Amino acid sequence: MKKYLSLIFLVAFSYNAVAQMSFEEQDSLNLRKLYDMSLLNGKSYAWLDHLSNKIGGRLSGSVNAAQAVEYTKTELEKLDLDSVWLQPVMVPKWTRGAKEYAYIQSADSPTTTVNITALGGSVATPETGLRAKVIEVQGLEDLAHYGREQIEGKIIFYNRPMRADLIHTFEAYGGCVDQRYAGAQEAAKFGAAGVIVRSLSHKIDEYPHTGSMSYGDLPDEKRIPAAAISTKDAEYLSSMLRLNPDLDFYYKMSCRNYEDVESHNVIGEIKGSQFPDEIIVVGGHLDSWDIGDGAHDDGAGVVQSMEVLRLFKESGIRPKRTIRVVLFMNEENGLRGGNKYAEVAKKNRENHIFALESDAGGFTPRGFSFDASPSQFKKIQSWQSLFKPYLIHYFELGGSGADIGPLKGGNTVLAGLRPDSQRYFDYHHAATDTFDAINKRELELGAATMASLVYLVDTYGFEQVPEKEILK
Amino acid sequence: MKKYLSLIFLVAFSYNAVAQMSFEEQDSLNLRKLYDMSLLNGKSYAWLDHLSNKIGGRLSGSVNAAQAVEYTKTELEKLDLDSVWLQPVMVPKWTRGAKEYAYIQSADSPTTTVNITALGGSVATPETGLRAKVIEVQGLEDLAHYGREQIEGKIIFYNRPMRADLIHTFEAYGGCVDQRYAGAQEAAKFGAAGVIVRSLSHKIDEYPHTGSMSYGDLPDEKRIPAAAISTKDAEYLSSMLRLNPDLDFYYKMSCRNYEDVESHNVIGEIKGSQFPDEIIVVGGHLDSWDIGDGAHDDGAGVVQSMEVLRLFKESGIRPKRTIRVVLFMNEENGLRGGNKYAEVAKKNRENHIFALESDAGGFTPRGFSFDASPSQFKKIQSWQSLFKPYLIHYFELGGSGADIGPLKGGNTVLAGLRPDSQRYFDYHHAATDTFDAINKRELELGAATMASLVYLVDTYGFEQVPEKEILK
Structure with missing residues (x-):
């Protein structure tokens, strides 16, 4: 009897082993397929x-x-x-409308064209473009430091770069995207005339990166135009501002909401x-x-x-x-x-x-x-x-x-x-x-x-x- | 006494735990740095x-x-x-010498230029180039099937592609590189006039890929010119050969060993x-x-x-x-x-x-x-x-x-x-x-x-x- 029990056990065990094996095998083969x-x-x-x-x-x-x-x-x-x-x-x-156009003018130097792109949802600049002095900041939290007096009528330039030391690049993006999404609505509250945001990219190149932005509950007449500037031009603008904080930035965008x-x-x-x-x-x-x-x-x-x-x-x-x-x-x-x-x-x-x-x-x-x-x-x-x-x-x-x-x-x-x-x-x-x-x-x-x-x-x-x- | 032993044990244990922790921590911090x-x-x-x-x-x-x-x-x-x-x-x-030049000529059609590059170590073609009929093979082992009678004076075209289903691409490379490395020495033994090897790339494009090759112990006078052809042109040559097995392939290379x-x-x-x-x-x-x-x-x-x-x-x-x-x-x-x-x-x-x-x-x-x-x-x-x-x-x-x-x-x-x-x-x-x-x-x-x-x-x-x- 013991012999038969062993046999039954063996058969049952083998059956289970095979069944077990075949599930895993089946999955493995299907994945391969x-x-x-x-x-x-x-x-x-x-x-x-x-x-x-x-x-x-x-x-x-x-x-x-x-x-x-x-x-x-x-x-x-x-x-x-x-x-x-x-x-x-x-x-x-x-709609974006005609290709955006922007330049920096420092004192009597010739203008330097820079690469920008309107942020999605932005209003247009006036038809003749917007020309203003620039305040460079490292994030939304810097606005209060300058206050309405200094910001009014100026262009806020958000220039906090994506962190290179984060292995997960989406974390680096997450650490900067507030500048793009809420930069205009926050700067508008201080009377800014427009915003320029450093493109969200690790790479230093001439391509501006667009993306969504929101004016929150700002009424239409308070909405200011928002553009991204290429990382290379952001670096350039920042270095020019160190030389001449009084330079002018000009941009023209004809985007429109329907x-x-x-x-x-x-x-x-x-x-x-x-x-x-x-x-x-x-x-x-x-x-x-x-x-x-x-x-x-x-x-x-x-x-x-x-x-x-x-x-x-x-x-x-x-x-x-x-x-x-x-x-x-x-x-x-x-x-x-x-x-x-x-x-x-x-x-x-x-x-x-x-x-x-x-x-x-x-x-x-x-x-x-x-x-x-x-x-x-x-x-x-x-x-x-x-x-x-x-x-x-x-x-x-x-x-x-x-x-x-x-x-x-x-x-x-x-x-x-x-x-x-x-x-x-x-x-x-x-x-x-x-x-x-x-x-x-x-x-x-x-x-x-x-x-x-x-x-x-x-x-x-x-x-x-x-x-x-x-x-x- | 028991109390003191416990205390000693505790101190020793804590010391070890801290020491242990600090090794790992130290390593972790140094990697981060x-x-x-x-x-x-x-x-x-x-x-x-x-x-x-x-x-x-x-x-x-x-x-x-x-x-x-x-x-x-x-x-x-x-x-x-x-x-x-x-x-x-x-x-x-x-040295490679002047840029290589190659074309396919099928019956009376105009010639079609294709992209080739000499394999590193290859001898040159004759100064006026090499023009011959082509035999397409899928690997070194196919040569014996054709034998000297069919191969003599012809160009052997090795066209076995890298396998796309292998996740480790180096395995796919390893499965094809014999065509490039030993293709010329093996074809020469059957009297081939030259060899053309499909480029070792998964991508179908116009860029030929060079690489090392060896004539083994073949004497100088038996060495035949060897080139890689772009994957796109390899596909083209193969389809042309199906239409007209009698087409001519011409190539000219001026590479040289010193x-x-x-x-x-x-x-x-x-x-x-x-x-x-x-x-x-x-x-x-x-x-x-x-x-x-x-x-x-x-x-x-x-x-x-x-x-x-x-x-x-x-x-x-x-x-x-x-x-x-x-x-x-x-x-x-x-x-x-x-x-x-x-x-x-x-x-x-x-x-x-x-x-x-x-x-x-x-x-x-x-x-x-x-x-x-x-x-x-x-x-x-x-x-x-x-x-x-x-x-x-x-x-x-x-x-x-x-x-x-x-x-x-x-x-x-x-x-x-x-x-x-x-x-x-x-x-x-x-x-x-x-x-x-x-x-x-x-x-x-x-x-x-x-x-x-x-x-x-x-x-x-x-x-x-x-x-x-x-x-x-």
């Missing part, structure tokens, strides 16, 4: 070529943005998904075979700034997200849960698409178990950051070793993405792809953010890495989170 | 600018290579090291304060190919290695062991510098405990690979957590670097910096390997990562390895 397909036969690079070079910069409300909606919808329709649709959303419309217009989020999905009501979202934002072609920000995220669904279709992996790609409109200057998507999801009582965003450039992927409860994160960490062959090592809590942010709450796990970030701010919001700054392999590795995580979430799902762990 | 200094006040980028833009490509035996020796020696002398010297070494001298000439390894060192006879080497190779400016291969490794010593000096960390920078001459087409350095080290019975090479491009560092015994590697792994804040995660056994390879044996631990490799072969040995393809932060992070590992090896050293573990 997703990476192979992305690298050998991917479509992300060709899609991005079209978005960047055939369409170009896709500012919300522009003709290009409408073309991008049309193009990505058509391409998703070719993937034989279960459904593809447009979700209407009202977006701000702002009424909101209708645009769309582009959505496609594969219906889940077992749990169709559990929704997994993968997305990036379709809009971009206008002065580059938005290849890294966020054309890359758009085509990687589309590629995730294409990889599922081509690999023949039929998902158990519903996998939905969402190409969000208006991340850059309003987040209207992200808010609209979450609003509709809530209204329809949709159950989003997971949302993954790619909006940090098409560089070599290093991993993900997560907004998740401790038990959810523990589960995610148990998958980490499957990514080792692909040099994906970064699994950390803390932050996901702007567009999926409004989905936060309840059981929804949020994640952001984290590519290598060292070069990102060389291109971010500048004329240099173009398709030729994209490396095909890096882009494709990102898509495969996203698809792999989505595959694992789809395969294993998440348990309900205990009430006390729920993220608010 | 090295990274800060490299990122905030580094010299690597400016040095590389000079090497790349003021000197340019530094092929062994060229005037540029001699200038690079002079320049780096002078710059090392400025660092207030304990000694700086040149180590003479005889190197091969090969007698060996004298050149130098450039060496500088900081003498160890406690164990001056234990030597730690950090290095890269000073020579490069001639068609780019060798910024990634291996200007980056050169300036990063110099920066390691500069960081020690500037940070005031006085090393216990001797830290030596070696800028090797002639890695690309002979490895004479690496061999000479090891030969002299052996003759002088120097005790090299560690050698670290950077020769994989100036991209974001991911970690290191090591040639080490199990116990040595275990010690190295115990340091890995110190690198986590810098996103350095890759510590693996297997391979280090070509120039330090000859130091292998005995107790010497060898290591290679492992930067992100996805873009490397876009630039490697091509006209695109220029300074503008370097990102300052990525380069500086590499230098700091190297300095950090050198710091830890200097601080803790390595024990003697048991006889049975010694690497042969």
